[in-house]
Every structure is written in structure tokens, then in C-alpha cells.
Amino acid sequence: MISFKHARDLILTKVTTFGTEEVALENALGRILDENVFAPRDFPPFNRSAMDGIALRFADLQSGIKEFNGVETVFAGNLASKAIVSGECYKIMTGAPVPEYADTVIRFEDTSEKNGLIKVLADDFSLYQHIAQQGQDLKKAELAIKKGSAINIATIGLLASMGKSSVKIQKLPLVNIITTGNEVVDLNEQISTTHIYNSNKYVLKALLMQNLIEPKNCEHVKDELGTLKKAIQSNLNADILILSGGVSAGEADFIPTVLADLGAHKLFYKVAIKPGKPVWCGKLGSTMVFALPGNPFSCLVTFKLFVEFYIKACLGFQLENPECLPLNFNRTKKSSLDEFFPVNLKNGTLNKIDINGSGDVRLGFAANALAVQNADQREILKNNPVCYVSL
Numbered sequence: 001m002i003s004f005k006h007a008r009d010l011i012l013t014k015v016t017t018f019g020t021e022e023v024a025l026e027n028a029l030g031r032i033l034d035e036n037v038f039a040p041r042d043f044p045p046f047n048r049s050a051m052d053g054i055a056l057r058f059a060d061l062q063s064g065i066k067e068f069n070g071v072e073t074v075f076a077g078n079l080a081s082k083a084i085v086s087g088e089c090y091k092i093m094t095g096a097p098v099p100e101y102a103d104t105v106i107r108f109e110d111t112s113e114k115n116g117l118i119k120v121l122a123d124d125f126s127l128y129q130h131i132a133q134q135g136q137d138l139k140k141a142e143l144a145i146k147k148g149s150a151i152n153i154a155t156i157g158l159l160a161s162m163g164k165s166s167v168k169i170q171k172l173p174l175v176n177i178i179t180t181g182n183e184v185v186d187l188n189e190q191i192s193t194t195h196i197y198n199s200n201k202y203v204l205k206a207l208l209m210q211n212l213i214e215p216k217n218c219e220h221v222k223d224e225l226g227t228l229k230k231a232i233q234s235n236l237n238a239d240i241l242i243l244s245g246g247v248s249a250g251e252a253d254f255i256p257t258v259l260a261d262l263g264a265h266k267l268f269y270k271v272a273i274k275p276g277k278p279v280w281c282g283k284l285g286s287t288m289v290f291a292l293p294g295n296p297f298s299c300l301v302t303f304k305l306f307v308e309f310y311i312k313a314c315l316g317f318q319l320e321n322p323e324c325l326p327l328n329f330n331r332t333k334k335s336s337l338d339e340f341f342p343v344n345l346k347n348g349t350l351n352k353i354d355i356n357g358s359g360d361v362r363l364g365f366a367a368n369a370l371a372v373q374n375a376d377q378r379e380i381l382k383n384n385p386v387c388y389v390s391l
């Protein structure tokens with residue numbers, strides 16, 4: 001059995017890229033950019049009025065001029081055709097280019113207009129006030145977004161502002177899922193007292209969808225050596241194969257044997273964590289295989305700790321160190337394993353979530369984070385910091 005950290009380090013030795021693709025901007029949210037994007041023009045591209053008002057010469061205000069002749073109105077999208085001289089101003093609308101002859105904007109609210117003369121009521125003004133100056137956000141040819149950046153909402157807006165209708169991004173992995181177990185039936189199937197519904201299938205699919213991945217194939221297989229072998233072989237046409245169940249010590253837990261028979265290169269089998277100890281990980285041909293324990297909460301936890309970790313590392317997401325916050329209750333443990341438990345992060349503390357072990361179908365559903373009690377910490381007292389990952 002290896003430590004959690006050792007298991008993660010082994011996974012990192014298998015990090016690869018799934019290739020790149022060009023997608024329409026509207027499909028790029030949450031993905032990793034695979035190109036440097038340079039500003040195609042200055043932003044703003046011209047001195048832009050930030051207010052509806054009048055544009056005038058600051059020097060006039062400084063010399064005490066308070067009344068101005070409005071010579072032209074400049075709307076957003078238009079250019080002024082006249083040059084102003086001392087004592088003259090433009091009426092200008094938000095988003096319009098401030099003509100080169102003006103350098104200060106006064107809001108309409110701070111003016112009054114009578115007989116064509118516009119009076120400045122405010123006494124407090126500064127050069128370039130209410131003007132977003134050309135190139136103040138980005139200069140033409142400046143690196144606007146670095147290759148490897150995660151595309152968030154703001155990035156989508158910026159890319160659109162730069163006129164990018166499509167972007168080069170990291171491809172997502174192809175993922176297949178095989179759930180196992182004679183007692184496990186799909187929703188809508190006949191269920192008897194000793195049968196259970198296949199919740200892992202839906203949890204794994206949802207976890208992948210959370211990572212924007214739609215599984216390529218998803219099937220359920222009985223605990224039978226030959227059938228399992230065939231199913232695994234026919235699901236190696238993916239970057240990642242996720243198995244659930246059949247990895248522990250039971251007489252029908254065939255997965256580690258089948259994987260060995262198929263010539264898989266094992267990275268690890270059994271990690272010093274709870275839940276999820278019997279997790280198996282390795283490579284079969286070019287496919288990365290994660291065989292997760294069947295217990296629902298173990299399946300969820302090992303996906304987050306290992307499968308998602310691998311996917312994120314391959315895609316080039318920055319792997320952040322876990323954050324830590326005070327635990328709002330006392331927690332003791334008997335095992336000498338790293339124990340992961342569901343918590344609810346609220347108001348800066350980690351609050352208790354009821355869960356009866358890794359077979360609890362509730363999966364800690366009110367939880368929004370997974371906290372860890374390290375192997376050597378037998379007891380955590382209330383208000384002591386605990387590290388967690390978001391769910």
C-alpha cells in the first residue's frame with residue numbers, strides 16, 4: 001500500500017496531452033487556451049467617453065471659462081467633423097470617440113443649457129476625467145491572454161472584444177466507463193430486495209460532465225472473468241477507462257486479476273486513504289485505467305482525488321495547493337490512513353455532514369467540499385484548520 005502523495009506523484013508521471021482543437025468561441029468556456037492571443041488593436045481603440053455630457057478643453061476650465069457653445073453632437077460610432085476652439089464644446093454620448101481637440105468630459109448632470117449656451121456647474125474637474133484613454137486597457141500587439149490560461153467568463157468577453165470567433169484549445173480526453181457487479185441494475189430495470197440501482201454510473205457521468213466531458217461509452221458488466229476481460233478490451237479505444245467495483249478482496253472481485261491477465265502496467269493498487277483504499281490505477285496499452293471501488297462514496301472520492309486530478313494535470317490546469325479552514329467540530333479517527341470526509345463550507349468554516357461510511361447512498365449530499373484528516377492526526381479539535389478540496 002502506498003501513500004496518497006506517492007499515488008499522486010505516480011499519476012503525474014503519466015501526464016500526457018490529448019491534442020488540440022479549434023472551437024467556436026461559444027464552446028470554449030472552461031477549456032484551456034492553446035495559443036497566445038495578442039491584442040489586434042488598442043483597447044480602447046480611441047479615447048472613449050465614459051459619460052453622456054460635454055467634451056471640452058481642460059485649459060478653458062482652468063482659465064475660468066464656464067460657458068461653452070455646443071458646436072456638434074458626437075454619438076457612439078460616429079466621428080466629430082469639426083474642431084473646437086476656446087469657449088466651444090461638443091455634446092458627447094457614452095461610448096463615443098472624444099475628438100482630439102477635447103480632453104475633458106463633464107456629465108450632463110453637472111451642466112445646464114440655456115439659449116444654446118452650456119454652463120458648467122461643477123467646480124471640481126480633472127484632465128481626462130470621464131475619458132477612457134486609447135490603449136489604457138491593452139496596447140496593440142500586447143500579449144492579452146497567455147497560452148495555457150483557463151477560459152472563464154471574462155476571457156470569453158475579452159476574446160469576443162478582440163474579434164476572435166474561434167480559439168485553439170486543449171482537446172478533452174475520450175473516456176469510457178464500465179460499472180460492474182451482479183447485484184447492480186440500471187434505472188428502469190426490475191429490482192429485487194438484494195439488488196441495488198447503478199448509482200455509480202450516474203455519479204461518474206455527472207463528475208465527467210462537471211469537467212465538460214461526455215463519456216464515449218458507458219456499460220455495465222457482470223462479475224464474470226471472461227465477460228469482464230472482453231468488456232475491458234473493447235473499451236480501450238479511449239484515453240481513459242474508468243471501472244467501478246470489483247477491486248477489493250472478495251471472491252468476485254476480479255478486476256485486478258483481469259487487468260494483470262491483460263498485461264496492464266500497474267502504477268498502484270491500494271492507497272493509504274479512507275474511503276477508497278482498494279483503488280487500482282495503471283496503463284493498458286495507451287489507455288490510462290482507473291479501477292475505483294464500488295462503494296458509492298469511495299467511487300466519488302477516488303474520482304476526485306485521482307481521475308479528475310489526472311485529467312486536470314493533462315489539460316494543463318494549474319494544480320493548486322488545497323486550501324485550509326477551521327473545522328467546526330471535533331473529529332477523531334482510529335485508522336492510520338488519510339481520511340477524506342464531506343463537509344459544508346459556510347461562513348469560513350467547515351461544517352459537519354452526516355455520513356454512515358462509504359456505502360451511504362446519500363454521498364454527503366449537502367457537502368460542497370471534501371476535507372482531509374491526515375494519517376498522523378488522530379484527533380482534530382474544533383476550530384483547528386483542515387485542508388479541503390471543493391466538490
Ligand SMILES: Nc1nc2c(c(=O)[nH]1)N[C@H]1C(S)=C(S)[C@@H](COP(=O)(O)OP(=O)(O)OC[C@H]3O[C@@H](n4cnc5c(N)ncnc54)[C@H](O)[C@@H]3O)O[C@H]1N2
Nearest residue numbers: 179181198199200201245246247248249253293294295298
Ligand atoms: N476483506 C476486505 N474486504 C473489503 C476491503 C478490504 O480491504 N478487505 N475493502 C473494503 C473497501 S474499503 C471497499 S471501498 C470495498 C470496495 O469493494 P469493491 O470495489 O470490490 O466493490 P464491490 O464489492 O463490487 O462493491 C462494494 C459496494 O458497492 C456497491 N456497488 C458496486 N457497484 C455499484 C454501483 N455501480 N452503484 C452503486 N453501488 C455499487 C456494492 O453493491 C457493494 O455494496 O470493499 C470493502 N471490502
Ligand code: MOO
Nearest residue numbers: 275276277298358
Ligand atoms: O474505501 Mo472503502 O471506500 O473505505 O469503503
